[in-house]
Each structure stands twice: as structure tokens, then as C-alpha cells.
Amino acid sequence: MKINCTIDNKSISLTVNSNKPLNLILMEDVEAPNMDARCRDGFCGNCVVLLNDEAVLSCLIPAFKLKGARVLTFDGFKRTRFWHDLERAYEDTGSHPCPHCYASKTLIFEALLQTIVKSDEGPSRDEEPSEETIVEEIALNRCPCLDAHEMIDIFKAAATYRRRRRVRRY
Amino acid sequence: MADKLNKNLDTGDTLYGIVIRSTIENGTILGITSPKQDERFFMIGPEDVPGGNRVAVYDDEFPLFASSEISYRGQPIVALFGPDMETVEIKSREIEIDFQLATEAANHDLKHVHSPISYSWGSIQEVFDQSESSFERTYVDRRVWTREDTVTRVISWLDNNQLHIEAPTQWPFHVRDTVAEACGRTKKSVVISPSSHFSPKDEKLLIPSVLAAIAGIATIKTGQRVEIGSRFPTYRSPLTISRKTALDAQGSPIAEEVEAVVDQGAFPLFTAELFKQILAGLVPLYDLKAFSSTVRIVESHNPPSHFFGDLGYSSALYSTEAHASALARNKQSNPSNWRIKHYVDGTNRLEVLETLPSNKLRDLIEETCAISDFARHHSVYELQRKTKKSISTFLNYSRGIGISCGAGISGFSLDSPLNTAAKISITLNTNNKIEINSSFHASRKISTLWRATIANELSIERENILFIEPNTDQMVDTGPDVLSLDVERSVMMIQQCCDGIKSKRFKEPLPITESATAKSALSGTSKAMFSSKNWGCLIIELEVNTITLEVQVRRVWGRFSFSNTTEINRLRVKFRHIINTSLSECNVIPIHREGGPPLMDIQVNTLGSNSSPSSATSALRAMVMASCAAALSQALNCDATAMPITSEDIIGYLRREE
Numbered sequence: 033m034k035i036n037c038t039i040d041n042k043s044i045s046l047t048v049n050s051n052k053p054l055n056l057i058l059m060e061d062v063e064a065p066n067m068d069a070r071c072r073d074g075f076c077g078n079c080v081v082l083l084n085d086e087a088v089l090s091c092l093i094p095a096f097k098l099k100g101a102r103v104l105t106f107d108g109f110k111r112t113r114f115w116h117d118l119e120r121a122y123e124d125t126g127s128h129p130c131p132h133c134y135a136s137k138t139l140i141f142e143a144l145l146q147t148i149v150k151s152d153e154g155p156s157r158d159e160e161p162s163e164e165t166i167v168e169e170i171a172l173n174r175c176p177c178l179d180a181h182e183m184i185d186i187f188k189a190a191a192t193y194r195r196r197r198r199v200r201r202y
Numbered sequence: 203m204a205d206k207l208n209k210n211l212d213t214g215d216t217l218y219g220i221v222i223r224s225t226i227e228n229g230t231i232l233g234i235t236s237p238k239q240d241e242r243f244f245m246i247g248p249e250d251v252p253g254g255n256r257v258a259v260y261d262d263e264f265p266l267f268a269s270s271e272i273s274y275r276g277q278p279i280v281a282l283f284g285p286d287m288e289t290v291e292i293k294s295r296e297i298e299i300d301f302q303l304a305t306e307a308a309n310h311d312l313k314h315v316h317s318p319i320s321y322s323w324g325s326i327q328e329v330f331d332q333s334e335s336s337f338e339r340t341y342v343d344r345r346v347w348t349r350e351d352t353v354t355r356v357i358s359w360l361d362n363n364q365l366h367i368e369a370p371t372q373w374p375f376h377v378r379d380t381v382a383e384a385c386g387r388t389k390k391s392v393v394i395s396p397s398s399h400f401s402p403k404d405e406k407l408l409i410p411s412v413l414a415a416i417a418g419i420a421t422i423k424t425g426q427r428v429e430i431g432s433r434f435p436t437y438r439s440p441l442t443i444s445r446k447t448a449l450d451a452q453g454s455p456i457a458e459e460v461e462a463v464v465d466q467g468a469f470p471l472f473t474a475e476l477f478k479q480i481l482a483g484l485v486p487l488y489d490l491k492a493f494s495s496t497v498r499i500v501e502s503h504n505p506p507s508h509f510f511g512d513l514g515y516s517s518a519l520y521s522t523e524a525h526a527s528a529l530a531r532n533k534q535s536n537p538s539n540w541r542i543k544h545y546v547d548g549t550n551r552l553e554v555l556e557t558l559p560s561n562k563l564r565d566l567i568e569e570t571c572a573i574s575d576f577a578r579h580h581s582v583y584e585l586q587r588k589t590k591k592s593i594s595t596f597l598n599y600s601r602g603i604g605i606s607c608g609a610g611i612s613g614f615s616l617d618s619p620l621n622t623a624a625k626i627s628i629t630l631n632t633n634n635k636i637e638i639n640s641s642f643h644a645s646r647k648i649s650t651l652w653r654a655t656i657a658n659e660l661s662i663e664r665e666n667i668l669f670i671e672p673n674t675d676q677m678v679d680t681g682p683d684v685l686s687l688d689v690e691r692s693v694m695m696i697q698q699c700c701d702g703i704k705s706k707r708f709k710e711p712l713p714i715t716e717s718a719t720a721k722s723a724l725s726g727t728s729k730a731m732f733s734s735k736n737w738g739c740l741i742i743e744l745e746v747n748t749i750t751l752e753v754q755v756r757r758v759w760g761r762f763s764f765s766n767t768t769e770i771n772r773l774r775v776k777f778r779h780i781i782n783t784s785l786s787e788c789n790v791i792p793i794h795r796e797g798g799p800p801l802m803d804i805q806v807n808t809l810g811s812n813s814s815p816s817s818a819t820s821a822l823r824a825m826v827m828a829s830c831a832a833a834l835s836q837a838l839n840c841d842a843t844a845m846p847i848t849s850e851d852i853i854g855y856l857r858r859e860e
Contacts, residue, residue: 181801
């Protein structure tokens with residue numbers, strides 16, 4: 033199956049089996065260096081990527097869903113300026129995810145931060161995710177290294193930096 | 203360099219491999235049906251190993267591939283290689299292995315029991331005979347497997363007749379020796395490039411060696427670049443510890459008899475060190491006239507077990523601290539006051555574990571109790587426990603609070619043979635830059651501590667402190683990177699190298715190279731098997747939901763004193779990680795109450811001494827388990843002695859209450 037999509041802001045044409053999971057595509061066909069999760073059943077949550085700005089488990093995304101999609105991996109995200117918002121939030125709060133889940137939790141935080149940017153664009157500015165939503169969203173990754181308070185503190189600190197940027201999109 | 207080499211290679215003809223493992227724990231292989239003929243795939247089994255079909259670990263060894271007998275579930279039988287990972291996995295389904303299960307009697311006979319190892323002081327029988335009463339409990343640490351999502355990927359390729367291996371390993375030289383032995387090559391012709399990894403449970407200690415040997419054989423057979431992956435989890439020895447304490451007329455402990463039984467799986471490894479680590483945890487902080495401990499090691503058809511973040515110290519310390527809380531409860535006294543009264547600088551335990559003075563620990567206990575309001579919480583929950591029906595679905599929770607403390611140890615025991623080979627070398631180059639030569643990976647947190655030590659000792663900018671090219675051609679063998687990165691031992695080695703350079707600097711021409719072994723760095727430091735340079739005290743308040751049977755943590759308070767540490771904030775963050783993951787291992791869930799106080803209140807302080815810091819990681823794991831056990835015992839009015847807690851346990855306790 034031939035698929036045209038954007039991975040880390042690069043237009044790519046892939047020829048893969050239609051049901052090949054995205055994490056294997058990233059590891060074998062694109063060679064994303066930080067993608068090293070092969071549980072293939074959504075168990076660990078260490079293979080999170082942003083698919084059209086939404087945090088998803090790449091092991092559960094078959095190739096055919098990538099047609100025309102925008103995929104952002106942690107390596108791609110690190111090359112954007114938005115990465116620094118989260119980097120500074122980790123430093124400010126003194127809490128950061130463990131090396132196991134660093135990439136995945138960071139991308140989930142980023143997906144949550146993008147909802148703020150989007151809500152800031154629209155008529156209502158009160159669409160900041162609730163504490164419950166933050167905890168639920170981060171639960172996509174199963175690593176227990178951060179507690180709920182730490183996650184909320186990180187998100188709030190990052191949201192402050194993101195708002196200061198007053199930017200819309202990538 | 204490894205990355206550069208890999209990137210330069212054409213990955214188009216890479217072969218991908220997977221390991222086919224045993225699905226039974228004990229039996230015989232009757233036959234293996236290969237997949238349908240397809241020239242794109244090939245299999246490797248024990249008969250294809252050009253060298254020895256074994257993985258040697260010092261004096262012990264275990265087979266690389268199972269020849270005909272299966273010794274444990276998950277034992278490698280064959281490896282299948284093909285053009286891509288997906289098709290290899292599909293093709294592997296065509297492989298059929300016929301097993302004959304071992305009979306029940308044979309199964310039982312195969313289990314070996316090693317002669318027990320003992321340590322004691324005083325006349326245990328005499329003191330027990332004089333005692334007023336005795337108190338007995340059995341503690342079980344049931345934490346067994348690591349997470350199964352941890353993938354270990356190893357890549358091998360040939361370059362100028364040298365076999366190159368890139369692997370995420372905690373022990374590059376073990377990988378090299380194993381590959382050289384399995385492939386029948388000289389050690390010099392095998393070059394290992396360690397890649398970055400995160401292995402809090404020592405997942406990358408021996409599995410990379412097994413995978414590297416298999417990948418190496420495939421590379422030699424085909425001449426192609428080979429990548430092999432496996433996510434078989436690391437196994438840990440379950441520990442059962444029975445403690446029997448003799449009490450005097452006031453209910454104070456006067457003697458203790460301890461027996462620990464460790465299941466080391468099919469092939470026991472690091473047994474001598476395991477015994478010493480367990481013993482260090484078993485010796486209590488209260489003063490005893492007589493003490494006796496026996497460690498029994500049994501073999502079973504479980505996977506070979508070795509390091510698991512520590513080597514049994516946390517399980518042993520858990521039993522010691524949980525037992526101290528149980529003794530306090532037996533005497534109907536507040537466990538914090540009981541500890542303050544009974545924890546002293548015992549002279550007898552100095553042979554095993556040298557700690558900071560116990561008055562520092564008493565201060566720490568008082569401080570932690572004050573900030574957590576421990577006395578009030580404890581008495582309220584005691585009242586609740588003593589009510590006629592302490593657990594009801596009307597008030598759908600039952601609460602408890604537990605305290606524990608302990609001293610963290612790091613590194614191997616003083617006389618361990620693992621210390622002899624471990625080496626670190628430092629070179630002061632002509633450009634005034636320092637080059638560290640060690641097989642420990644440069645990306646690990648330990649490198650921050652090393653840089654700080656060197657910068658402080660030699661007055662060199664941290665940016666000018668570099669690590670040597672990461673491959674076994676250049677590096678010196680620092681031994682296995684285990685036991686909390688061996689903080690104390692490695693820092694002492696760095697310190698010794700710095701002292702050597704300082705004495706030659708400005709007198710001899712550059713470059714100056716100084717080396718130190720762990721044995722030389724540790725000689726004359728202490729007579730005890732282990733020395734600890736820290737104390738910790740942890741209090742956990744939790745509640746059991748009597749409807750959902752979940753155990754939820756309400757608050758955690760921790761205070762830690764270190765003899766010397768430069769990275770207090772890093773330590774605080776690390777401790778939070780360890781507490782969170784240890785709670786998860788105990789099946790205890792941290793709850794989030796919107797607008798409530800933060801879950802954890804952790805503080806680390808330094809005592810400002812000049813001695814090298816030691817790690818508190820394994821002690822902290824033990825403290826989490828012991829505090830949870832004590833709090834659960836209060837919440838459920840029972841003796842919660844097995845960790846992690848399961849819903850069956852909770853149902854059992856509730857039914858007994860009814």
C-alpha cells in the first residue's frame with residue numbers, strides 16, 4: 033500500500049502493508065531514533081506520537097490511517113520551539129518524567145497544551161482542561177513515575193509559557 | 203562512534219531476528235518443526251553455535267540456547283531471522299516445538315537446595331530460654347517481574363573482520379566475553395559499543411549478552427548486519443523471611459532468629475553477594491543480645507534471577523522495618539516512639555553494616571513525625587481499629603498510617619570479587635581537558651556526580667570533562683553498572699584518580715593518566731561489609747476503600763539525611779520517582795484530591811561531611827513497602843506481611859474481621 037503523509041514536518045511516501053502499526057513504520061521505515069516501544073497492544077503507552085495534533089499510541093495505529101495525516105514524533109517535537117515550554121516547565125516544577133516515559137508524557141502534555149492554543153483562538157477562553165482531564169489524558173502512558181499533583185503542576189507551568197507565546201500553530 | 207558507524211552502513215540488507223522461547227517451565231524438547239522453506243528466513247539453534255553454548259557469569263553459567271532440556275519458562279530455544287521484523291514475527295508462528303512435560307516427581311527432584319549460609323552473634327538459645335515471651339511473623343516480598351514492555355534491541359555487523367555489537371548494556375565487557383565465547387572468536391576481534399538505556403530494575407544486565415551472542419552468530423553466518431529484539435522481562439527472586447523475636451518482661455526485643463528463603467530460579471547467579479546484601483538488610487537497628495540469621499537458597503524452574511535494582515537488600519530491610527512496627531503494635535506503643543527508644547548504635551551489627559550515628563536517625567524520625575502529625579493520626583486510627591466493627595460499607599474507607607526508616611547502601615560488599623576487576627581511569631590532557639575512561643555509560647546520572655567531583659578536586663570546568671569513546675576497544679572494565687549505579691564505590695575511585703593526578707600535576711609532563719580499582723579505593727575505609735552514609739524516614743498514610751478494595755495513598759512524608767551531596771534537588775526528584783514506582787509495585791494507588799495538599803512532602807538535607815555519598819534507592823524501596831505494610835495492618839486490623847498487597851488479601855482480611 034502506498035501512503036503519503038507528513039512525518040516530523042517532512043512529506044513522505046511510504047510503501048508498507050496496510051495494517052503495519054505506526055510504531056514499526058517509525059522504527060523500520062523512518063528510523064526514528066527515540067521510538068523503541070514494541071509492546072504492540074497499547075499496554076505500555078511508551079510509543080505516543082501526535083497524529084493530527086492528537087496524542088495516540090502509535091502501536092495501535094494501522095498504516096492505512098496515515099493517509100494524508102500529520103505525524104509528529106518526540107524527535108520532531110524537540111526541533112520545534114514549543115518544546116522549550118515543557119522543558120522549562122519541568123525545570124520550574126522540579127518534576128520530570130523518568131527516561132522510560134519522557135518522550136510519551138511530553139507529547140501528551142503537548143497535545144493538552146494545543147487544546148489551550150485552540151481555545152484561545154476561538155470565542156471562549158475557558159477551555160483549559162480540568163485537573164481530572166489532565167490526569168486522565170496522561171494515563172495514556174502507564175508509567176507511574178509522576179503523581180497527579182506533579183502532572184498538574186507541570187501542565188500549569190507549561191500553559192503559562194505557552195500563553196505567553198500567543199502563537200497559533202506550527 | 204557506534205551511531206556514526208551504524209548510520210554509515212546500508213541498512214537495506216539488515217536482517218531482523220526474534221528469539222523463540224520455551225512456553226513450559228520444565229520438560230524435554232521432542233522436536234522442532236521449521237517454517238516452510240523460504241530462502242529469506244533462517245533459524246539458529248544450539249547446534250549452530252560455533253563456540254560454547256553458554257553464558258558465563260563469574261563462576262556460574264547458564265545455557266545460551268536450550269539443548270534438549272527446558273529448565274525454565276522463557277528459555278531461548280531457537281532464533282529466527284528474516285528481512286523485516288513484521289514478517290519474521292508472522293513466520294515464527296509456523297515454528298512448532300513439541301515438548302514433553304516433566305513428571306511431577308521429576309519436577310520435584312530437579313530442585314536443588316544449597317547448604318544454608320548463617321551469621322550470628324551471642325547465644326541465641328540461651329537468651330530465648332531466659333525470655334518472657336516471643337513474637338513471630340513471616341514476611342513475603344512477592345515482587346517478581348519487571349515491566350514486559352522493555353524492549354532490548356541489539357545490532358551486530360562485521361567491519362574489517364571485527365565483529366561490532368551495539369547494545370544497551372549495563373556491563374559491556376560481559377557482552378564482549380559472551381559473544382567471543384559463543385562465536386568462537388578472540389575477545390579483541392569483538393567490539394561492543396554500549397548504547398544509552400534506562401534500566402531501573404537491571405533489565406540490561408544479562409539479556410543484552412544473550413541477544414548479542416545470538417546476533418553475533420547470525421552476522422558471522424551471513425556476513426550481514428543483524429538486528430535482534432526481545433522484550434522478555436527480568437526475573438526477581440521471591441523472598442520469604444521468618445523472624446522470631448524473644449521479648450523481655452517489658453516487651454522489648456532481646457534476641458532474634460531470622461530465616462530467609464530465596465528462590466534463585468533455574469541457575470543461581472551472584473549467590474555469595476546476594477547472601478551479604480540480604481544479611482545487611484536483616485540485621486535490625488534495635489539492640490539485641492543475640493542474633494542469628496540463616497539464608498537458604500533454593501533452585502526452581504523459574505528464570506535465572508539476579509540483580510533487580512538491588513540484590514535482596516530492600517526485601518530484607520522491608521521485613522526488618524515491618525517487624526519493628528509489628529513489635530511496637532504488639533507492645534501497644536506508638537511505632538515512632540518505639541523506634542526512638544530502641545534504635546541505638548549497636549556494636550554487634552558493625553561487622554555487617556556501618557551507619558551514621560543513630561542520634562541523626564532519631565532526629566529525623568522526630569522531624570518527620572512532627573510535620574506529618576504522626577502521633578495524632580496514629581492514635582485516631584488506632585481507636586478506629588479497636589472499635590467493634592472497624593470496617594463497614596457505611597463508612598466506606600478504613601485508614602492507617604505507617605512509619606519506617608533505614609540506611610541506604612551502595613555497591614558490592616567490601617570483600618566482593620566484583621570489586622577486584624572494576625577500574626576507572628582519568629587522563630589530564632595537554633589541552634587541560636579531562637577524559638574519563640569507564641565502561642559505565644556517560645549519559646547516566648552518575649556522570650554528573652563524577653563531573654562535580656573532578657571539577658571540585660582539579661579545578662576544571664565541567665564542560666572540559668569528557669568521556670572516552672564508548673566501545674570496548676578503548677574503555678576499561680568498570681564491572682556491572684548495578685546497585686544504584688554504585689555511587690559510593692565509583693566516586694571513591696574518581697577521588698583516588700584525582701588525588702594521583704594532583705600529586706603529579708605541574709611536576710610531570712601532560713598527559714597524566716591515573717587509574718583506580720574499586721578494591722584499592724575501598725581498602726582501609728571500613729571494616730564492615732557495607733557502610734552507609736545516609737538515613738531516611740518515611741511515613742505513609744493510606745486508606746482502603748471497602749467497596750472497591752483499592753488501597754489508596756493519602757499523603758507521603760519523607761525526610762532524608764546524607765553525609766554529603768551536591769545534588770539535593772535531583773535527589774528529591776529521584777526519590778519522588780522511586781516512591782511513585784514503589785507504591786505502584788505494592789499495588790497501592792496515589793489518589794488525587796482536587797484542591798488538596800500535595801501528595802508528597804519530601805526533603806533532603808546534607809550533614810556536610812567530606813565522605814563520599816551512598817545511595818538510598820534500595821532502602822527507599824524497602825521503606826515504602828514497610829510503611830505500606832504497617833499502615834495496612836492498622837487500616838485492616840490484621841498483620842499485612844506480604845507485599846505487594848492483592849485484592850484477595852484484602853478480602854481475606856475483611857472476611858476474618860467479619
